[in-house]
Amino acid sequence: MGMLMLCFLMFEIEKQDTIVDLDQLKWKNRIVLFFPKEKEFDYDFTDSLLVEIKDRKIVYIIFNEEIESNREVNISDKYLNELTSKYKMGSRKDCWILIGLDGGVKLKEESKPDWRLILQTVDTMPMRIRETRNNL
Template identity: 30%
Template sequence: MSFIFSILRKRTVLTLMLLLITLTTHGADMKRLSDYQWQNRLILVQASDENAGEIEMLRSARAGVDDRDVVWFVSTGSEVVSNQQSLSISLESDIKTLLEGGRSDERVLLIGKDGGIKSREARLDLDAIFRRIDAMPMRMREMRVD
């Protein structure tokens, strides 16, 4: 009997270790913007300068951001700041390319879970973005399930 317990305990420990490895590396495999498709909504912001306030505004809205599965990126010109732990060079390049490719008055992009651009705005208005997200059919289904 103790032999079976020993095998089960080893199997359980191994399973838990694999689960922890999987959970801790989940965010690390996001190397391109397309890797977020079907998992997160994205807010991309081209800050007018490093002290424009967009980063603090997004950080202070963490509950609303997390509830809506939002990952945000703010390009300050010299760097890209995000609510993600680390950003790959290719991901930073994708963000800067997308933001620089638009018109100069389109400083904020909202990208849906399907990968499509849902809005282009001149300034960051989180209340308007949250209302837009909450009106999306996929988000309505998420709210019913929660």
């Protein structure tokens, strides 16, 4: 019985709500939003990159024809327009944004996501330094 309860608790911990609003992620996850110029952008994540993303508590959302993410996402068209207006700000190029745990924009670039830069930037953030120090 104890093992069954442990498995259930682990499942509940891993279970995550569907994202309908970025405010749900504040203080829990860092966010990378990517607005590709071409709506049929295809990005291939390596297993090692996915591990690095998970380790840093990053949720990425790619606004293709269909929204792609490492989490379940159900964003309304109205909210998508708000996000595009707020973060893409009329850019006609590929555009990505890194948002910190506090909800503030940490980086914004007009290019395809530079994951090395994103991971390095996250690693210099005070809360990330504290996270890694606490995990030692």
